[in-house]
Amino acid sequence: MPKRSFYLITSFFLLLSLLFLNGCTIKVPKPFAKPAPTSSLSPEALFLDNDAIYNRTLSLIQAAQSSIYIEQFEFDDPRLIQLLLDKSHAGLDVRILLDQWQKPNWATLDQLKSQNVSVQYYPAQKGQSDHAKLLIVDQDKALISGPSWTAKGFQAHDLAIELSGKSAWKAASLYSKDWEFTTTFPLNVPKTTTLPEDNITLATNANVKQQLLEQISSSTKSIWIENSEITEPDVVQALLDAAGKGRDVRIIVDSSVATQTPVTLEKLKASGKITIRYYPQQTSLGIRLAIIDGSSFLMSSSEWTRYCFVVDHELSITVPSPAASAKLTQMFQQDWEKSKP
Incomplete structure (x- = not known):
């Protein structure tokens, strides 16, 4: 064996030995990323x-x-x-x-x-x-x-x-x-079910906020929101961070919050990358919804405020369904057109 090849091989094995002795491992990249689960919700x-x-x-x-x-x-x-x-x-x-x-x-x-x-x-x-x-x-x-x-x-x-x-x-x-x-009396709900898996996540209380933050951070294209009020600081910052990464962040809020929460609204507007519109006063805005990348959505039971997330009993549902999200995207576009800047 030529001396050059001998030295190269010896050096390679010495390097491997040092890595393992120091507790290091070599991560081999996976050739294909596992696709995220989708929901069959129609x-x-x-x-x-x-x-x-x-x-x-x-x-x-x-x-x-x-x-x-x-x-x-x-x-x-x-x-x-x-x-x-x-x-x-x-x-x-x-x-x-x-x-x-x-x-x-x-x-x-x-x-x-x-x-x-x-x-x-x-x-x-x-x-x-x-x-x-x-x-x-x-x-x-x-x-x-x-x-x-x-x-x-x-x-x-x-x-x-x-x-x-x-x-x-x-x-x-x-x-x-x-x-x-x-x-103090439990109901007779079975511990398991034969109903088909639909990849839908239900969350309560503090986990509602966690679900929402995960959905915002996972976005790669757009975050379209309808909610009567958004003031929770972590959620506001997550939206600002997403907009800073180039996500299309649009928010429709109830017209009443223009005077109730002006500081939060100004903070969102000041980024210059988040667009806010106000739903018409003729109808109350009850929806609390985030549409992520037009392919999944989260609906929660109440406004996104610290009080709701910390004190109240809340519920959310997260649905990774492109088909159902398309229907909500169409609704959002119609609401966006009739809402005021």
């Missing part, structure tokens, strides 16, 4: 605004065969109340959790309890609200609802998402935890 599972959301809520309750679980911030709709009474009298397991600080709930709870429906106030401390809005039917279908079940709630520009895969079981499991937290 556009037909999205219900926009009052009539569509209300009618789907009615039809799901009407179709229930064994159980109906409900968690609501506000609830006084008379037709839905009567339907639940009918279902309870027919022998279905009807259970309802309500926020204890909302006045519309007081008469609703009295009316339902007087007819032996199992309804309770979520055990919040004073100042805390239960913003989770869930309808779970037969433990295999769920409607994650934007609006509260009141006349005002159903009139807002809002969104509801129907789940029928594994995420519906996850919703039932989350509800069971809230019910046990309230009453």
